[in-house]
Amino acid sequence: MKAPMTVLIAGRNAREVEELEQMLIGQSGLRLSKRLITNGHSDPLHNLTELPEALVFCTTDAWDLELKSLDERPVSGRVPTVVTGPEDTVAMRTAMRVGARDYFVFPVQKQELLDALWRIARELKPASEKAGGLFAVVNAKGGSGASTIASALAHSLAERIEDRVALVDMDLQFGHLASAFDLQEKGGLVDAIARSDSMDLMALEGHMLKHKSGLHLLGNGSEQLVVSGDIDEGQLQKLLALLRSGYDHTVVDLPRHIDGITGILLESADRVLLVVQQTISHIQDARRLLHYLTRYMGVPADRICLVVNRWDKRLELTTADIEKALGIAEMICIPNDYAKVAESSNLGVPLLEAAPSSPVSRSMVRMAEALSGKKVVPQTGLGRVWRKLAGN
Incomplete structure:
Protein backbone atom coordinates (compact mmCIF):
# COMPACT_ATOMS: atom_id res chain seq x y z
CA MET A 1 0.00 0.00 0.00
CA LYS A 2 1.24 3.48 -0.84
CA ALA A 3 -0.70 5.06 2.04
CA PRO A 4 -1.81 3.50 5.33
CA MET A 5 -5.36 2.20 5.43
CA THR A 6 -7.52 4.08 7.93
CA VAL A 7 -9.10 1.69 10.42
CA LEU A 8 -11.66 2.62 13.06
CA ILE A 9 -12.04 0.35 16.09
CA ALA A 10 -15.45 1.03 17.63
CA GLY A 11 -17.77 -0.45 20.22
CA ARG A 12 -19.37 -0.08 23.63
CA ASN A 13 -16.98 -2.43 25.45
CA ALA A 14 -14.04 -0.20 26.40
CA ARG A 15 -11.81 -3.11 27.41
CA GLU A 16 -12.21 -4.95 24.10
CA VAL A 17 -11.74 -1.78 22.05
CA GLU A 18 -8.54 -1.02 23.98
CA GLU A 19 -7.29 -4.60 23.57
CA LEU A 20 -7.76 -4.50 19.80
CA GLU A 21 -6.10 -1.10 19.57
CA GLN A 22 -3.06 -2.37 21.47
CA MET A 23 -2.98 -5.44 19.23
CA LEU A 24 -2.82 -3.35 16.04
CA ILE A 25 -0.98 -0.22 17.17
CA GLY A 26 2.30 0.36 15.39
CA GLN A 27 1.36 -2.04 12.60
CA SER A 28 2.81 -0.83 9.32
CA GLY A 29 0.17 0.00 6.72
CA LEU A 30 -2.59 0.85 9.21
CA ARG A 31 -3.66 4.23 10.60
CA LEU A 32 -5.80 3.55 13.68
CA SER A 33 -8.49 5.46 15.50
CA LYS A 34 -10.93 4.29 18.14
CA ARG A 35 -14.42 5.26 19.21
CA LEU A 36 -16.34 4.30 22.32
CA ILE A 37 -20.07 4.35 21.58
CA THR A 38 -21.65 6.31 24.42
CA ASN A 39 -24.05 8.58 22.54
CA GLY A 40 -27.05 6.25 22.65
CA HIS A 41 -26.65 5.21 19.03
CA SER A 42 -25.88 1.66 17.97
CA ASP A 43 -24.27 2.83 14.73
CA PRO A 44 -20.47 3.02 15.12
CA LEU A 45 -20.25 5.44 12.18
CA HIS A 46 -22.98 7.82 13.36
CA ASN A 47 -22.20 11.50 12.58
CA LEU A 48 -18.63 10.84 11.42
CA THR A 49 -17.56 13.58 9.00
CA GLU A 50 -15.02 11.31 7.33
CA LEU A 51 -15.55 7.57 7.05
CA PRO A 52 -12.66 5.17 7.69
CA GLU A 53 -11.57 2.75 4.99
CA ALA A 54 -12.24 -0.21 7.31
CA LEU A 55 -14.18 -0.76 10.53
CA VAL A 56 -13.49 -3.20 13.36
CA PHE A 57 -16.82 -3.32 15.22
CA CYS A 58 -16.85 -4.80 18.74
CA THR A 59 -20.42 -5.89 19.39
CA THR A 60 -21.91 -6.71 22.79
CA ASP A 61 -24.86 -8.72 24.09
CA ALA A 62 -26.97 -6.18 22.19
CA TRP A 63 -25.42 -7.36 18.92
CA ASP A 64 -28.81 -7.62 17.20
CA LEU A 65 -29.44 -3.86 17.45
CA GLU A 66 -25.81 -3.02 16.72
CA LEU A 67 -25.71 -5.12 13.56
CA LYS A 68 -29.10 -3.81 12.50
CA SER A 69 -27.62 -0.30 12.53
CA LEU A 70 -25.03 -1.41 9.96
CA ASP A 71 -27.71 -2.94 7.77
CA GLU A 72 -29.74 0.28 7.83
CA ARG A 73 -26.93 2.45 6.53
CA PRO A 74 -27.15 3.49 2.87
CA VAL A 75 -24.71 1.74 0.53
CA SER A 76 -22.73 4.96 0.11
CA GLY A 77 -22.27 5.17 3.87
CA ARG A 78 -20.93 1.65 4.45
CA VAL A 79 -17.33 0.55 4.82
CA PRO A 80 -15.74 -2.92 4.82
CA THR A 81 -16.30 -4.28 8.32
CA VAL A 82 -14.80 -6.90 10.61
CA VAL A 83 -17.06 -7.84 13.53
CA THR A 84 -16.14 -9.23 16.92
CA GLY A 85 -18.84 -10.64 19.14
CA PRO A 86 -20.11 -13.55 21.21
CA GLU A 87 -19.64 -17.19 20.24
CA ASP A 88 -23.18 -17.31 18.95
CA THR A 89 -24.18 -18.94 15.65
CA VAL A 90 -27.09 -16.56 15.07
CA ALA A 91 -24.88 -13.53 15.71
CA MET A 92 -22.29 -14.84 13.25
CA ARG A 93 -24.89 -15.48 10.57
CA THR A 94 -26.45 -12.07 11.10
CA ALA A 95 -23.06 -10.38 10.79
CA MET A 96 -22.43 -12.12 7.48
CA ARG A 97 -25.90 -11.22 6.26
CA VAL A 98 -25.35 -7.51 6.87
CA GLY A 99 -22.05 -7.59 5.00
CA ALA A 100 -19.29 -8.31 7.53
CA ARG A 101 -16.09 -9.55 5.93
CA ASP A 102 -15.06 -11.61 8.97
CA TYR A 103 -16.37 -12.52 12.42
CA PHE A 104 -14.12 -13.17 15.40
CA VAL A 105 -14.74 -14.31 18.96
CA PHE A 106 -12.60 -12.99 21.81
CA PRO A 107 -9.77 -13.58 22.45
CA VAL A 108 -9.00 -12.60 18.84
CA GLN A 109 -5.83 -13.97 17.27
CA LYS A 110 -3.70 -11.07 16.05
CA GLN A 111 -2.62 -12.72 12.80
CA GLU A 112 -6.15 -13.68 11.83
CA LEU A 113 -7.34 -10.12 12.40
CA LEU A 114 -4.44 -8.74 10.39
CA ASP A 115 -5.15 -11.19 7.57
CA ALA A 116 -8.75 -9.95 7.46
CA LEU A 117 -7.61 -6.33 7.27
CA TRP A 118 -5.05 -7.08 4.55
CA ARG A 119 -7.79 -8.69 2.47
CA ILE A 120 -9.79 -5.48 2.78
CA ALA A 121 -6.71 -3.46 1.85
CA ARG A 122 -6.31 -5.51 -1.32
CA GLU A 123 -9.95 -4.82 -2.25
CA LEU A 124 -9.38 -1.09 -1.84
CA LYS A 125 -6.49 -1.00 -4.26
CA PRO A 126 -7.40 0.46 -7.67
CA ALA A 127 -7.54 -2.02 -10.54
CA SER A 128 -4.32 -0.54 -11.93
CA GLU A 129 -2.48 -1.69 -8.80
CA LYS A 130 -4.18 -5.03 -8.18
CA ALA A 131 -6.25 -7.45 -10.13
CA GLY A 132 -7.24 -10.93 -9.07
Whole structure:
Protein backbone atom coordinates (compact mmCIF):
# COMPACT_ATOMS: atom_id res chain seq x y z
CA MET A 1 0.00 0.00 0.00
CA LYS A 2 1.24 3.48 -0.84
CA ALA A 3 -0.70 5.06 2.04
CA PRO A 4 -1.81 3.50 5.33
CA MET A 5 -5.36 2.20 5.43
CA THR A 6 -7.52 4.08 7.93
CA VAL A 7 -9.10 1.69 10.42
CA LEU A 8 -11.66 2.62 13.06
CA ILE A 9 -12.04 0.35 16.09
CA ALA A 10 -15.45 1.03 17.63
CA GLY A 11 -17.77 -0.45 20.22
CA ARG A 12 -19.37 -0.08 23.63
CA ASN A 13 -16.98 -2.43 25.45
CA ALA A 14 -14.04 -0.20 26.40
CA ARG A 15 -11.81 -3.11 27.41
CA GLU A 16 -12.21 -4.95 24.10
CA VAL A 17 -11.74 -1.78 22.05
CA GLU A 18 -8.54 -1.02 23.98
CA GLU A 19 -7.29 -4.60 23.57
CA LEU A 20 -7.76 -4.50 19.80
CA GLU A 21 -6.10 -1.10 19.57
CA GLN A 22 -3.06 -2.37 21.47
CA MET A 23 -2.98 -5.44 19.23
CA LEU A 24 -2.82 -3.35 16.04
CA ILE A 25 -0.98 -0.22 17.17
CA GLY A 26 2.30 0.36 15.39
CA GLN A 27 1.36 -2.04 12.60
CA SER A 28 2.81 -0.83 9.32
CA GLY A 29 0.17 0.00 6.72
CA LEU A 30 -2.59 0.85 9.21
CA ARG A 31 -3.66 4.23 10.60
CA LEU A 32 -5.80 3.55 13.68
CA SER A 33 -8.49 5.46 15.50
CA LYS A 34 -10.93 4.29 18.14
CA ARG A 35 -14.42 5.26 19.21
CA LEU A 36 -16.34 4.30 22.32
CA ILE A 37 -20.07 4.35 21.58
CA THR A 38 -21.65 6.31 24.42
CA ASN A 39 -24.05 8.58 22.54
CA GLY A 40 -27.05 6.25 22.65
CA HIS A 41 -26.65 5.21 19.03
CA SER A 42 -25.88 1.66 17.97
CA ASP A 43 -24.27 2.83 14.73
CA PRO A 44 -20.47 3.02 15.12
CA LEU A 45 -20.25 5.44 12.18
CA HIS A 46 -22.98 7.82 13.36
CA ASN A 47 -22.20 11.50 12.58
CA LEU A 48 -18.63 10.84 11.42
CA THR A 49 -17.56 13.58 9.00
CA GLU A 50 -15.02 11.31 7.33
CA LEU A 51 -15.55 7.57 7.05
CA PRO A 52 -12.66 5.17 7.69
CA GLU A 53 -11.57 2.75 4.99
CA ALA A 54 -12.24 -0.21 7.31
CA LEU A 55 -14.18 -0.76 10.53
CA VAL A 56 -13.49 -3.20 13.36
CA PHE A 57 -16.82 -3.32 15.22
CA CYS A 58 -16.85 -4.80 18.74
CA THR A 59 -20.42 -5.89 19.39
CA THR A 60 -21.91 -6.71 22.79
CA ASP A 61 -24.86 -8.72 24.09
CA ALA A 62 -26.97 -6.18 22.19
CA TRP A 63 -25.42 -7.36 18.92
CA ASP A 64 -28.81 -7.62 17.20
CA LEU A 65 -29.44 -3.86 17.45
CA GLU A 66 -25.81 -3.02 16.72
CA LEU A 67 -25.71 -5.12 13.56
CA LYS A 68 -29.10 -3.81 12.50
CA SER A 69 -27.62 -0.30 12.53
CA LEU A 70 -25.03 -1.41 9.96
CA ASP A 71 -27.71 -2.94 7.77
CA GLU A 72 -29.74 0.28 7.83
CA ARG A 73 -26.93 2.45 6.53
CA PRO A 74 -27.15 3.49 2.87
CA VAL A 75 -24.71 1.74 0.53
CA SER A 76 -22.73 4.96 0.11
CA GLY A 77 -22.27 5.17 3.87
CA ARG A 78 -20.93 1.65 4.45
CA VAL A 79 -17.33 0.55 4.82
CA PRO A 80 -15.74 -2.92 4.82
CA THR A 81 -16.30 -4.28 8.32
CA VAL A 82 -14.80 -6.90 10.61
CA VAL A 83 -17.06 -7.84 13.53
CA THR A 84 -16.14 -9.23 16.92
CA GLY A 85 -18.84 -10.64 19.14
CA PRO A 86 -20.11 -13.55 21.21
CA GLU A 87 -19.64 -17.19 20.24
CA ASP A 88 -23.18 -17.31 18.95
CA THR A 89 -24.18 -18.94 15.65
CA VAL A 90 -27.09 -16.56 15.07
CA ALA A 91 -24.88 -13.53 15.71
CA MET A 92 -22.29 -14.84 13.25
CA ARG A 93 -24.89 -15.48 10.57
CA THR A 94 -26.45 -12.07 11.10
CA ALA A 95 -23.06 -10.38 10.79
CA MET A 96 -22.43 -12.12 7.48
CA ARG A 97 -25.90 -11.22 6.26
CA VAL A 98 -25.35 -7.51 6.87
CA GLY A 99 -22.05 -7.59 5.00
CA ALA A 100 -19.29 -8.31 7.53
CA ARG A 101 -16.09 -9.55 5.93
CA ASP A 102 -15.06 -11.61 8.97
CA TYR A 103 -16.37 -12.52 12.42
CA PHE A 104 -14.12 -13.17 15.40
CA VAL A 105 -14.74 -14.31 18.96
CA PHE A 106 -12.60 -12.99 21.81
CA PRO A 107 -9.77 -13.58 22.45
CA VAL A 108 -9.00 -12.60 18.84
CA GLN A 109 -5.83 -13.97 17.27
CA LYS A 110 -3.70 -11.07 16.05
CA GLN A 111 -2.62 -12.72 12.80
CA GLU A 112 -6.15 -13.68 11.83
CA LEU A 113 -7.34 -10.12 12.40
CA LEU A 114 -4.44 -8.74 10.39
CA ASP A 115 -5.15 -11.19 7.57
CA ALA A 116 -8.75 -9.95 7.46
CA LEU A 117 -7.61 -6.33 7.27
CA TRP A 118 -5.05 -7.08 4.55
CA ARG A 119 -7.79 -8.69 2.47
CA ILE A 120 -9.79 -5.48 2.78
CA ALA A 121 -6.71 -3.46 1.85
CA ARG A 122 -6.31 -5.51 -1.32
CA GLU A 123 -9.95 -4.82 -2.25
CA LEU A 124 -9.38 -1.09 -1.84
CA LYS A 125 -6.49 -1.00 -4.26
CA PRO A 126 -7.40 0.46 -7.67
CA ALA A 127 -7.54 -2.02 -10.54
CA SER A 128 -4.32 -0.54 -11.93
CA GLU A 129 -2.48 -1.69 -8.80
CA LYS A 130 -4.18 -5.03 -8.18
CA ALA A 131 -6.25 -7.45 -10.13
CA GLY A 132 -7.24 -10.93 -9.07
CA GLY A 133 -6.52 -13.90 -11.27
CA LEU A 134 -9.05 -14.96 -13.91
CA PHE A 135 -9.24 -18.67 -14.76
CA ALA A 136 -11.40 -19.67 -17.74
CA VAL A 137 -12.38 -23.36 -17.80
CA VAL A 138 -13.72 -24.82 -21.04
CA ASN A 139 -14.34 -28.28 -22.49
CA ALA A 140 -12.39 -29.36 -25.56
CA LYS A 141 -15.24 -31.78 -26.24
CA GLY A 142 -18.70 -31.83 -24.77
CA GLY A 143 -18.93 -33.76 -21.52
CA SER A 144 -15.23 -33.60 -20.67
CA GLY A 145 -16.03 -32.32 -17.17
CA ALA A 146 -15.23 -28.59 -17.28
CA SER A 147 -18.07 -27.70 -14.90
CA THR A 148 -16.87 -30.28 -12.37
CA ILE A 149 -13.30 -28.98 -12.66
CA ALA A 150 -14.36 -25.33 -12.36
CA SER A 151 -16.51 -26.02 -9.28
CA ALA A 152 -13.86 -28.15 -7.56
CA LEU A 153 -11.09 -25.66 -8.31
CA ALA A 154 -13.06 -22.67 -7.02
CA HIS A 155 -14.08 -24.59 -3.89
CA SER A 156 -10.50 -25.72 -3.23
CA LEU A 157 -9.21 -22.14 -3.57
CA ALA A 158 -11.82 -20.89 -1.09
CA GLU A 159 -11.77 -23.82 1.34
CA ARG A 160 -8.10 -24.78 1.50
CA ILE A 161 -6.18 -21.72 0.25
CA GLU A 162 -8.72 -19.45 2.03
CA ASP A 163 -8.59 -16.86 -0.73
CA ARG A 164 -11.55 -14.74 -1.73
CA VAL A 165 -13.03 -16.57 -4.74
CA ALA A 166 -15.84 -15.94 -7.22
CA LEU A 167 -17.23 -18.72 -9.43
CA VAL A 168 -19.08 -17.51 -12.54
CA ASP A 169 -21.41 -19.79 -14.52
CA MET A 170 -21.42 -18.40 -18.05
CA ASP A 171 -23.83 -20.99 -19.44
CA LEU A 172 -26.69 -18.55 -19.98
CA GLN A 173 -29.33 -21.19 -20.67
CA PHE A 174 -28.37 -24.40 -18.88
CA GLY A 175 -26.08 -23.31 -16.08
CA HIS A 176 -26.28 -25.61 -13.08
CA LEU A 177 -23.27 -24.92 -10.87
CA ALA A 178 -25.48 -23.94 -7.92
CA SER A 179 -26.66 -27.54 -7.62
CA ALA A 180 -23.08 -28.67 -7.01
CA PHE A 181 -23.18 -26.71 -3.74
CA ASP A 182 -26.81 -27.46 -2.82
CA LEU A 183 -27.72 -23.81 -3.42
CA GLN A 184 -30.99 -22.57 -4.89
CA GLU A 185 -30.20 -21.03 -8.24
CA LYS A 186 -31.36 -17.45 -8.75
CA GLY A 187 -31.02 -14.97 -11.56
CA GLY A 188 -27.99 -12.80 -10.83
CA LEU A 189 -25.52 -12.84 -13.69
CA VAL A 190 -27.49 -11.06 -16.41
CA ASP A 191 -28.72 -8.38 -14.01
CA ALA A 192 -25.20 -7.89 -12.63
CA ILE A 193 -23.85 -7.36 -16.15
CA ALA A 194 -26.60 -4.85 -16.92
CA ARG A 195 -25.92 -2.90 -13.71
CA SER A 196 -22.13 -3.07 -13.82
CA ASP A 197 -21.87 0.68 -14.51
CA SER A 198 -23.29 1.61 -11.13
CA MET A 199 -22.28 -1.32 -8.92
CA ASP A 200 -19.68 -1.54 -6.21
CA LEU A 201 -18.42 -4.76 -4.65
CA MET A 202 -21.06 -4.77 -1.94
CA ALA A 203 -23.85 -4.45 -4.51
CA LEU A 204 -22.26 -7.19 -6.62
CA GLU A 205 -22.27 -9.57 -3.66
CA GLY A 206 -26.02 -9.07 -3.43
CA HIS A 207 -26.33 -10.77 -6.83
CA MET A 208 -24.28 -13.78 -5.75
CA LEU A 209 -25.00 -17.01 -3.92
CA LYS A 210 -22.84 -17.69 -0.86
CA HIS A 211 -21.51 -21.10 0.07
CA LYS A 212 -20.39 -21.93 3.61
CA SER A 213 -16.79 -22.30 2.38
CA GLY A 214 -16.76 -18.58 1.61
CA LEU A 215 -17.11 -19.16 -2.14
CA HIS A 216 -19.36 -16.69 -4.00
CA LEU A 217 -21.27 -17.98 -7.04
CA LEU A 218 -22.66 -15.82 -9.83
CA GLY A 219 -25.00 -17.67 -12.19
CA ASN A 220 -28.16 -17.19 -14.19
CA GLY A 221 -31.24 -18.79 -12.67
CA SER A 222 -33.78 -16.77 -14.63
CA GLU A 223 -36.49 -18.68 -16.49
CA GLN A 224 -36.30 -16.08 -19.25
CA LEU A 225 -34.50 -17.20 -22.41
CA VAL A 226 -31.13 -15.45 -22.66
CA VAL A 227 -28.74 -15.66 -25.61
CA SER A 228 -25.27 -14.22 -25.96
CA GLY A 229 -26.60 -11.41 -28.16
CA ASP A 230 -28.54 -10.11 -25.17
CA ILE A 231 -25.29 -9.41 -23.31
CA ASP A 232 -23.55 -6.07 -23.76
CA GLU A 233 -19.86 -6.87 -24.22
CA GLY A 234 -18.72 -3.55 -22.74
CA GLN A 235 -20.81 -4.14 -19.63
CA LEU A 236 -19.38 -7.65 -19.30
CA GLN A 237 -15.87 -6.22 -19.35
CA LYS A 238 -16.80 -3.79 -16.57
CA LEU A 239 -18.19 -6.67 -14.50
CA LEU A 240 -14.97 -8.63 -15.01
CA ALA A 241 -12.94 -5.63 -13.84
CA LEU A 242 -15.12 -5.38 -10.73
CA LEU A 243 -14.76 -9.09 -10.00
CA ARG A 244 -11.00 -8.93 -10.40
CA SER A 245 -10.76 -5.90 -8.13
CA GLY A 246 -12.65 -7.62 -5.31
CA TYR A 247 -11.64 -11.29 -5.51
CA ASP A 248 -8.27 -12.99 -5.36
CA HIS A 249 -9.48 -15.42 -8.03
CA THR A 250 -12.40 -15.54 -10.44
CA VAL A 251 -13.10 -18.97 -11.95
CA VAL A 252 -15.35 -18.90 -15.03
CA ASP A 253 -17.09 -22.00 -16.37
CA LEU A 254 -17.49 -21.38 -20.11
CA PRO A 255 -19.83 -23.10 -22.58
CA ARG A 256 -18.12 -24.87 -25.45
CA HIS A 257 -18.46 -22.38 -28.26
CA ILE A 258 -16.72 -19.20 -29.34
CA ASP A 259 -18.62 -15.95 -29.76
CA GLY A 260 -18.16 -12.37 -28.61
CA ILE A 261 -18.93 -13.20 -24.99
CA THR A 262 -16.75 -16.27 -24.57
CA GLY A 263 -14.09 -14.53 -26.65
CA ILE A 264 -13.82 -11.68 -24.13
CA LEU A 265 -13.37 -14.15 -21.29
CA LEU A 266 -10.85 -16.35 -23.10
CA GLU A 267 -8.78 -13.37 -24.21
CA SER A 268 -8.90 -11.78 -20.72
CA ALA A 269 -8.06 -14.95 -18.78
CA ASP A 270 -4.74 -15.26 -17.03
CA ARG A 271 -5.04 -19.01 -17.55
CA VAL A 272 -7.26 -20.99 -19.91
CA LEU A 273 -7.87 -24.48 -18.53
CA LEU A 274 -8.74 -26.70 -21.49
CA VAL A 275 -10.42 -29.87 -20.22
CA VAL A 276 -9.94 -33.05 -22.21
CA GLN A 277 -10.28 -36.77 -21.65
CA GLN A 278 -7.98 -39.56 -22.65
CA THR A 279 -9.40 -40.43 -26.07
CA ILE A 280 -8.47 -39.70 -29.67
CA SER A 281 -11.74 -37.84 -30.32
CA HIS A 282 -11.10 -35.50 -27.37
CA ILE A 283 -7.58 -34.78 -28.61
CA GLN A 284 -8.87 -34.06 -32.12
CA ASP A 285 -11.39 -31.55 -30.81
CA ALA A 286 -8.77 -30.04 -28.49
CA ARG A 287 -6.43 -29.51 -31.45
CA ARG A 288 -9.13 -27.59 -33.31
CA LEU A 289 -10.01 -25.43 -30.29
CA LEU A 290 -6.34 -24.71 -29.63
CA HIS A 291 -6.01 -23.57 -33.24
CA TYR A 292 -8.85 -21.09 -32.75
CA LEU A 293 -7.47 -19.84 -29.45
CA THR A 294 -3.89 -19.30 -30.57
CA ARG A 295 -4.32 -18.39 -34.24
CA TYR A 296 -7.52 -16.33 -34.33
CA MET A 297 -7.84 -15.04 -30.77
CA GLY A 298 -4.20 -14.47 -30.00
CA VAL A 299 -4.17 -16.39 -26.72
CA PRO A 300 -0.51 -17.26 -26.02
CA ALA A 301 0.13 -20.99 -25.73
CA ASP A 302 1.88 -20.47 -22.39
CA ARG A 303 -1.41 -19.22 -20.89
CA ILE A 304 -3.16 -22.48 -21.80
CA CYS A 305 -3.08 -25.49 -19.48
CA LEU A 306 -4.44 -28.90 -20.42
CA VAL A 307 -6.48 -30.61 -17.73
CA VAL A 308 -6.79 -34.31 -18.50
CA ASN A 309 -9.88 -35.37 -16.61
CA ARG A 310 -10.56 -38.97 -15.52
CA TRP A 311 -6.93 -39.88 -16.18
CA ASP A 312 -6.05 -43.58 -16.16
CA LYS A 313 -2.39 -44.54 -16.57
CA ARG A 314 -3.44 -47.99 -17.83
CA LEU A 315 -4.89 -46.56 -21.06
CA GLU A 316 -2.77 -46.54 -24.20
CA LEU A 317 -2.89 -42.78 -24.77
CA THR A 318 -0.10 -41.36 -22.60
CA THR A 319 0.72 -37.85 -21.47
CA ALA A 320 3.64 -37.87 -23.91
CA ASP A 321 1.24 -38.73 -26.74
CA ILE A 322 -1.10 -35.88 -25.76
CA GLU A 323 1.74 -33.36 -25.46
CA LYS A 324 3.10 -34.39 -28.86
CA ALA A 325 -0.33 -34.14 -30.50
CA LEU A 326 -1.26 -30.76 -29.03
CA GLY A 327 2.05 -29.04 -28.42
CA ILE A 328 1.03 -27.86 -24.94
CA ALA A 329 3.61 -28.78 -22.33
CA GLU A 330 1.69 -27.77 -19.21
CA MET A 331 -0.65 -30.57 -18.26
CA ILE A 332 -2.54 -31.51 -15.10
CA CYS A 333 -3.95 -35.00 -14.75
CA ILE A 334 -7.06 -35.52 -12.59
CA PRO A 335 -7.45 -39.24 -11.80
CA ASN A 336 -10.61 -41.18 -12.46
CA ASP A 337 -12.88 -41.62 -9.45
CA TYR A 338 -16.24 -41.55 -11.19
CA ALA A 339 -18.28 -43.08 -8.38
CA LYS A 340 -17.29 -40.50 -5.76
CA VAL A 341 -17.60 -37.57 -8.17
CA ALA A 342 -21.07 -38.72 -9.24
CA GLU A 343 -22.16 -39.21 -5.62
CA SER A 344 -20.89 -35.74 -4.72
CA SER A 345 -22.82 -34.22 -7.61
CA ASN A 346 -26.03 -36.04 -6.72
CA LEU A 347 -25.82 -34.94 -3.08
CA GLY A 348 -24.92 -31.34 -3.91
CA VAL A 349 -21.87 -31.59 -1.64
CA PRO A 350 -18.47 -30.49 -3.01
CA LEU A 351 -16.12 -33.44 -3.45
CA LEU A 352 -13.52 -31.88 -1.15
CA GLU A 353 -16.12 -31.95 1.61
CA ALA A 354 -17.73 -35.28 0.73
CA ALA A 355 -14.49 -37.20 0.07
CA PRO A 356 -11.44 -35.14 1.10
CA SER A 357 -9.10 -38.11 0.76
CA SER A 358 -10.25 -38.95 -2.77
CA PRO A 359 -7.46 -38.83 -5.37
CA VAL A 360 -9.55 -36.28 -7.27
CA SER A 361 -9.82 -34.03 -4.19
CA ARG A 362 -6.09 -34.21 -3.57
CA SER A 363 -5.36 -33.42 -7.21
CA MET A 364 -7.70 -30.42 -7.19
CA VAL A 365 -6.05 -29.03 -4.06
CA ARG A 366 -2.65 -29.36 -5.73
CA MET A 367 -4.05 -27.55 -8.77
CA ALA A 368 -5.34 -24.77 -6.51
CA GLU A 369 -1.89 -24.45 -4.94
CA ALA A 370 -0.19 -24.35 -8.34
CA LEU A 371 -2.52 -21.74 -9.83
CA SER A 372 -2.62 -19.51 -6.74
CA GLY A 373 1.07 -19.85 -5.91
CA LYS A 374 0.08 -20.49 -2.27
CA LYS A 375 0.02 -23.43 0.11
CA VAL A 376 -3.05 -24.73 1.91
CA VAL A 377 -3.97 -23.02 5.17
CA PRO A 378 -4.20 -25.23 8.28
CA GLN A 379 -7.84 -25.59 9.31
CA THR A 380 -7.58 -24.53 12.96
CA GLY A 381 -8.99 -21.93 15.35
CA LEU A 382 -12.32 -20.21 15.88
CA GLY A 383 -11.38 -17.08 13.99
CA ARG A 384 -12.59 -18.48 10.67
CA VAL A 385 -15.78 -20.08 11.98
CA TRP A 386 -17.87 -17.37 10.34
CA ARG A 387 -16.75 -18.61 6.90
CA LYS A 388 -18.38 -21.97 7.51
CA LEU A 389 -21.66 -20.27 8.32
CA ALA A 390 -21.79 -17.58 5.68
CA GLY A 391 -23.72 -19.67 3.18
CA ASN A 392 -26.42 -20.82 5.59
